Amino acid sequence: MSGLKIAAEFFPMNERDLDAVAALEASLQIFPWSRGNFEDSLTAGYSVWVLRLGGDLIGFSVVMSVIDEAHLLNIGVCKRYQGQGYGARMLRHAMECARLGGAAKLFLEVRPSNERAVELYRHFGFRQIGTRKGYYPAVVGREDGLIFDKELA
Template sequence: MANFCFAVMDNEHISAVQSIEQLAHSHPWKPSMIADLNGRGAFNYVLMVSGQVVGYFYAQNIVGEVSLLNIAVAPEHQGKGYGRVLLSEFLKQCEGRNAESAWLEVRASNHAAISLYLAQGFNEVDRRRDYYPAAQGREDAVIMSHYFLFSGEF
């Protein structure tokens, strides 16, 4: 894996993120959603390799409960461990914000992502039936959560 760094997502990253979004997702976010960086509790990061955006995540922290809203790695960089690196940074950022829990939804057909989330301490807690549009019909969303251990004194 090449040297990488993280940066807080800024307007200068939007076109690269939009491009990855279009290539990495079957039903990508609208450009207006990609460009919205300042929503309530938002913290959004890009993963850079040699000055190039290769992945990103959008997250929202509302009173200690964090939602991972979107995460992607450019298709040409998939399979290199960058998804694990992005998810690890997301969890690190959650802990730094004293989050109690993190939540996400993932397509039931996305077995690689589900395996990654399970390996990083997420657990399946529920399903939303027929939630996501699919090429033919709809598919379930798997709802997953991760709880952080409280390190303070009781």
Template sequence: MSVSYRAVESLDREVRLLRDQDLPDVLEIERTGYSFPWTESVFRDCFRPDYRFWGVFVVGELAGYAVVAYMADDAHLLNICISGRNRRSGLARHLLRHLVREAATDGMVQVLLEVRVSNQAAAELYLTEGFADIGRRPGYYPSSSGREDARVLSLKVSGTGD
């Protein structure tokens, strides 16, 4: 099933591509959001033509980000994180819809992602946005007890940009 997304409008929210000067705020959100955060060098590598590095801002302040790699006609969501004080505010859904819409506009056929099997809240968000389970990656994520499996989810996008 192909899903079409329309813009989620809000006067106090803005999504834009991130710049180098946004990295300190990205790193702060990453470090507080994950037990095994990405490094600054990993984020610096995301400023490439085949990546989209989006930030969602609330009243001019970075509240979250998403990293998407474009590979052939697939958009692979590699990382999405919302700051602690902005969680459960709809910003993750807002950012997810934006990146899906942009992937469709850019001619991508599907959006793929992995999510920890233990992260029920994130999985629920993706499933309510039309993503479907397509597989599992054993031992994909580091965890305090070794490794944790990932669910692989996919969403077909229209590619029409509407």
């Protein structure tokens, strides 16, 4: 072996990716998005991307833009590749796509129990601007959603 490292690359999500993206999402979430949710995002023209390492799909993001604002609807990285900087790359890419699409601000919601994600968003300068009470389904009852935003300009 030459020790060459394979670079991860971004590609626009397409119909052929839907099964793999839905399977990845199901491996990450207790209450995952369905394949139909991702398909609807494609159909709606959202900014939907996958991250591939070699031929393997290791991450995805979904961003909805409206006028000069964008909303990060979903983002995920395969558990095997978490903690290696791929989540940060996905987030940077999502922010840049939103900015290039004309968004001045990016919003998102996150579970307080998703401490790694909360830490990542804060690291990138997102600030908590509110809480949606009972926003997420939980194993018992509901879990709040922390609302974050970040200026992109």
